[in-house]
């Protein structure tokens with residue numbers, strides 16, 4: 001009896017303990033299961049977020065690279081107005097020389113397209129790695145958001161950093177031409193007039209020397225606002241400074257950019273657009289045409305004018321004597337064409353010319 005009583009009590013205790021164990025196990029299973037799941041999805045969310053961060057950072061560096069090679073190269077046509085009869089050229093050259101320059105924009109175009117396709121490839125491979133649709137969308141949004149402000153910045157006023165640059169601007173000609181002569185180049189005995197008279201606007205009747213000085217003064221203010229040090233070879237029309245003397249101002253100041261401002265003229269009243277001329281000799285001659293194309297392209301983008309191409313020769317004394325610094329003769333438009341002539345005196349267009357030159361100088365600084 002005593003044994004039986006003891007056995008049945010022990011059995012009851014065992015049964016109770018088993019019941020408690022079963023209940024505890026069930027409760028544990030019910031609580032741990034969902035908890036595990038939520039931990040797993042939490043990990044997914046976190047890793048998803050990490051991917052987004054990584055991708056947007058990598059993509060973030062691309063627009064800035066694009067910013068460096070910022071000018072998109074439009075279609076460029078060459079040689080249309082290579083044979084020009086501007087009074088400018090006759091006096092500057094002392095004879096008609098025609099030199100081609102058609103090979104020069106190809107490298108720029110190639111560079112741009114290579115970088116563009118590189119960017120596309122990177123974006124595609126990154127996107128492929130993403131597993132969820134949401135993440136892909138988020139990446140696209142992040143890329144767009146980051147690209148836009150930079151794009152806007154590089155094209156808007158007051159957004160260039162030209163600090164540390166010395167830019168020498170030479171407004172071409174002067175009120176009275178000087179037909180005394182000077183050496184065409186350090187390597188030549190050929191003589192050339194010190195300063196020619198320039199052309200006159202077919203519609204405005206304004207002389208070239210007056211228009212280019214007006215633009216040069218605005219350009220100086222604009223470039224100084226972007227942080228550059230700007231030196232003008234003349235700030236008045238009543239001066240007598242030869243082309244070689246103007247070149248020496250650029251060399252003596254070790255200009256980062258020497259820009260000679262001119263307006264063009266042609267027998268053909270339909271000739272329009274922007275042209276760039278550089279020297280084909282000297283220590284920088286390997287780069288001058290490429291840089292000249294940068295200048296023409298930047299100006300074309302800023303103004304909407306057609307860029308006619310960059311011509312390299314040795315017929316400009318003001319360039320021949322400044323081969324130690326990046327030197328450019330810029331024909332900003334044709335005063336023999338009524339539309340170009342009026343635009344060249346238009347304050348808004350003059351401002352656009354300044355913006356184009358600032359964009360070019362930025363490119364020269366970043367090169």
Ligand SMILES: [Zn+2]
Pocket residue numbers: 088172173198199208261262263
């Ligand atoms: Zn001129």
